Amino acid sequence: MTEQEVAEVRTRTDRRRERTRGKLTDATRELIAEKGVAGLRIQEITERADVALGSFYNHFDSKEAVVEAVIADSLQGIAETLAADPVEDAAELVSIAVRRFVGLAYSDPEFASVVVHLNHADALFGVAVHPAARVAVQRGIAEGRFDVPDLEVAVTAILGGSLAVMRAIVDGRLGKNAEQKYAEGSLRSLGVPPAEAAEVVRRPLKA
Numbered sequence: 035m036t037e038q039e040v041a042e043v044r045t046r047t048d049r050r051r052e053r054t055r056g057k058l059t060d061a062t063r064e065l066i067a068e069k070g071v072a073g074l075r076i077q078e079i080t081e082r083a084d085v086a087l088g089s090f091y092n093h094f095d096s097k098e099a100v101v102e103a104v105i106a107d108s109l110q111g112i113a114e115t116l117a118a119d120p121v122e123d124a125a126e127l128v129s130i131a132v133r134r135f136v137g138l139a140y141s142d143p144e145f146a147s148v149v150v151h152l153n154h155a156d157a158l159f160g161v162a163v164h165p166a167a168r169v170a171v172q173r174g175i176a177e178g179r180f181d182v183p184d185l186e187v188a189v190t191a192i193l194g195g196s197l198a199v200m201r202a203i204v205d206g207r208l209g210k211n212a213e214q215k216y217a218e219g220s221l222r223s224l225g226v227p228p229a230e231a232a233e234v235v236r237r238p239l240k241a
Contacts, residue, residue, distance in 0.1 A: 055093045055103075057083040062104045071101055071148050102158055105149055109135075109162035117166040124174030125226050125234050128192075129217045131170060133239060135163065136196050136213035139203035150201035159197050160190075167193055174224065181225030192220050 061082035065074055076097055080087045094100040116134060121127045139146040152158060168189050174180035182188040199216045202208040214235050221231035 051093070054083075054085055054089055057085055058090060058093060058100060059104050059107060061085075062100050063108070066101070066104065066148060067144065070144060074101070076100075098153070101148065102152060102154065105145075105152065106158055106162045108145070109149070109159065113163045113166035117169060119240075123234070124170060124177055124179045125221055125224075125230070126237060127170050128167075128174065128224065129221060129235050129237070130239060131167065132192065132196055132217040132220050133213045133235070136200050136203070136216055139200045140210075140213070143204060146200055147204045150197060150204055156194065156197060160193055163193060164189065171224065179224075179226070182223075188224060191223065195220070 058079060061079050062074070065078060065082060074097055076090055077087060079097075079100065080090050090100075094103065112134060113131075116127070116131045119127065119130065121130065138149070149155060149159065168185070171180060171182075171189050171192075172185055175182065175185065180188075195216065199208065199212055203212055218231045218235045221234060222228055226234070
């Protein structure tokens with residue numbers, strides 16, 4: 035077998051693996067939406083995905099692992115969509131991102147509850163969202179919109195706070211509009227004047 039043929043076989047194998055993994059994560063996402071995580075069983079996932087039970091363990095070693103994969107994929111997808119938004123004002127981009135992510139606690143409380151109560155919630159949220167958040171804040175600094183002593187500290191603080199506020203909403207400790215209030219606070223922490231921060235977070239979100 036030539037090197038090209040070997041490469042083609044590997045490519046086909048990789049594609050099959052990706053398709054199978056996609057079926058498993060899609061099935062898991064559907065089942066979480068229907069019944070939550072507590073009653074989720076691996077056999078249900080494989081039956082919904084129409085995948086052999088043994089194939090599940092070629093991709094994930096536990097129910098928790100596939101749930102974490104679903105959450106990571108979903109968060110990363112949201113982050114990438116936001117990063118691609120052609121918003122000219124870096125402050126508005128950060129505001130939109132914070133309001134979208136924290137707002138999941140209102141718009142999709144089941145999903146948000148799964149996110150905030152995962153054992154590795156902070157790490158998972160950070161890995162999925164940090165790259166896009168870093169780019170947005172770095173852009174604001176470069177454009178003179180933000181003024182912070184340290185980029186990484188600023189991004190880490192905003193992400194950690196976003197997760198904490200989301201958790202507080204899910205647990206019933208915060209009421210309405212907490213995501214907007216936190217977005218305003220985040221902008222002020224980045225050096226945006228209070229009046230401007232308040233104006234930015236009042237701008238309507240796109241549907």
